[in-house]
Amino acid sequence: MKFIDEAKIQVFAGDGGNGVASFRREKFIPRGGPDGGDGGRGGSIYAIADHNINTLVEYRFTPLFRAKKGENGRGSDCYGKSADDIILRMPVGTVITNMVTGEIMADLQHHDQKVLLAKGGAGGLGNIHFKSSTNRAPRQFTYGEPGEDFELKLELKVLADVGLLGMPNAGKSTLIRAVSAARPKVADYPFTTLHPNLGVVRVDQDRSFVMADIPGLVEGAAEGVGLGHRFLKHLARTRLLLHVIDIAPFDEQINPVHEAEALVKELKKYNETLYQKPRWLVLNKIDMLPDPERDALCHKFIHDYGWKDKWFGISALTGEGCSALVYAIMDYLEQELAVTVEE
Ligand SMILES: Nc1nc2c(ncn2[C@@H]2O[C@H](COP(=O)(O)OP(=O)(O)OP(=O)(O)O)[C@@H](O)[C@H]2O)c(=O)[nH]1
Ligand SMILES: [Mg+2]
Incomplete structure (x- = not known):
């Protein structure tokens, strides 16, 4: 439907x-x-x-x-x-x-x-x-x-704890499929996802959180390029954003650092509160990087991008690094909830 x-x-x-x-x-x-x-x-x-x-x-x-x-x-x-x-x-x-x-x-x-x-x-x-x-x-x-x-x-x-943010084809839908029972369509063309999908990520018997996969965002979204940025409103109530980045773009002309900067610029344009929300970087498609240089390439990206906060290297396709990501999210959400309750 x-x-x-x-x-x-x-x-x-x-x-x-x-x-x-x-x-x-x-x-x-x-x-x-x-x-x-x-x-x-x-x-x-x-x-x-x-x-x-x-x-x-x-x-x-x-x-x-x-x-x-x-x-x-x-x-x-x-x-x-x-x-x-x-x-x-x-x-x-x-x-x-x-x-x-x-x-x-x-x-x-x-x-x-x-x-x-x-x-x-x-x-x-x-x-x-x-x-x-x-x-x-x-x-x-x-x-x-x-x-x-x-x-x-x-x-x-939508009411989700965690929202996925990223350019088309970054692998957002692949990630939600890897960690939840949600089955959004995945394909190697941009704007595969046309509407938000929710997935329940079950960490163990009684710990779970909800992840939202939304359509990809491109430069100029605020001016209506691509699907525009109206889908960002679904992230308004999330407690954590995961910025999914294709670390090994198929096209050599594409610079992941510039892509990441462009996306965050759109985010800021859309809404300052959303921009200020806790955000982690997820460097996806590490399976595409030559094995011996994987770590070095990820670190290089983090350095070039000037990122100081949490980040993860994963392959949504093979599942590598996904469980570490999921556990870290769960711990973070629980801690954050404990703080809120104390206050
Ligand atoms: N090699 C590899 N390919 C991946 C990985 N994650 C996603 N892909 C591929 O990248 C393409 C895009 O994946 P999607 O999950 O549809 O990307 P998306 O971010 O949801 O894209 P939109 O819905 O268009 O915004 C598909 O062909 C996936 O199979 C990964 O970790 N490794
Ligand atoms: Mg998608």
């Missing part, structure tokens, strides 16, 4: 049913009192997070939801029936924004989380409520209240 990460919808809660003015009419009761019932409540609209759903695609096809009006009250003390609520199932990670005010109405973080989007109108009152000692035959009743309606933007921001 195609991965859709944005949709606009309109939701209309139902109006409340009207109350009614009515009087008891029975054969031997000449002046029966008021018996007009209340109107029913209009249907409300809720969003509920469901981890079995991973796209907003259906909201592209059905962008409008209208809950029913509550029934009007009737005579003989009959209350109108309330209308059914509408429940919209959305992926975990969906952020719902009011398009008019810009206010965030919901941020669905866990499975089964339920949020009211538009409240159905209350039913009106029937004339039974207006009876008093001075007015035994009230003709008053009230109308049902209108239901709320909103224009909403839905945005799916």
Whole structure:
């Protein structure tokens, strides 16, 4: 299924049913009192997070939801029936924004989380409520209240601990395949990955983290070159970025150091916060380097690039170095979590 990460919808809660003015009419009761019932409540609209759903695609096809009006009250003390609520199932990670005010109405973080989007109108009152000692035959009743309606933007921001960042063909999808059960397509042409993929990396029985593979980024992405940079928003909530670099490009003209610099420049252009996020370098495709010089070539890259932080040399294809990488990530995430909890 195609991965859709944005949709606009309109939701209309139902109006409340009207109350009614009515009087008891029975054969031997000449002046029966008021018996007009209340109107029913209009249907409300809720969003509920469901981890079995991973796209907003259906909201592209059905962008409008209208809950029913509550029934009007009737005579003989009959209350109108309330209308059914509408429940919209959305992926975990969906952020719902009011398009008019810009206010965030919901941020669905866990499975089964339920949020009211538009409240159905209350039913009106029937004339039974207006009876008093001075007015035994009230003709008053009230109308049902209108239901709320909103224009909403839905945005799916995947929830991953670690995000992969890199030029097309760097081997991001190959890496996520090597360390998780995710099976994104891998091919030797750029922009194989067109939508984000999530993989659960199981380190041991009860330790795991989620990795996100996103489409490749190229120089000029901010200006729309390639697939642009809008996919970077999926990295917004990650705690660590892995910058995957093809250390042995097929084309001799390509200088990995320049490639890495160009990518980071795009990252910075996109968003300073993302740029400031902890980032490790992953030098991929070391299997392509001549064996005796492997280490020396990796170190040369790190030196030329002027990198001071953590880095790993791996082959996503053969799996070399991947488990060391995975354990280091797990340790880092656990430590970082411990610090956050202490604070
Ligand atoms: N020799 C070798 N080839 C690799 C390695 N990792 C990936 N490749 C190859 O590089 C090509 C691109 O790999 P992908 O995993 O599709 O790259 P990507 O970064 O996901 O690319 P996009 O989705 O286009 O951004 C494929 O032909 C892979 O088989 C590696 O460690 N060694
Ligand atoms: Mg890919």
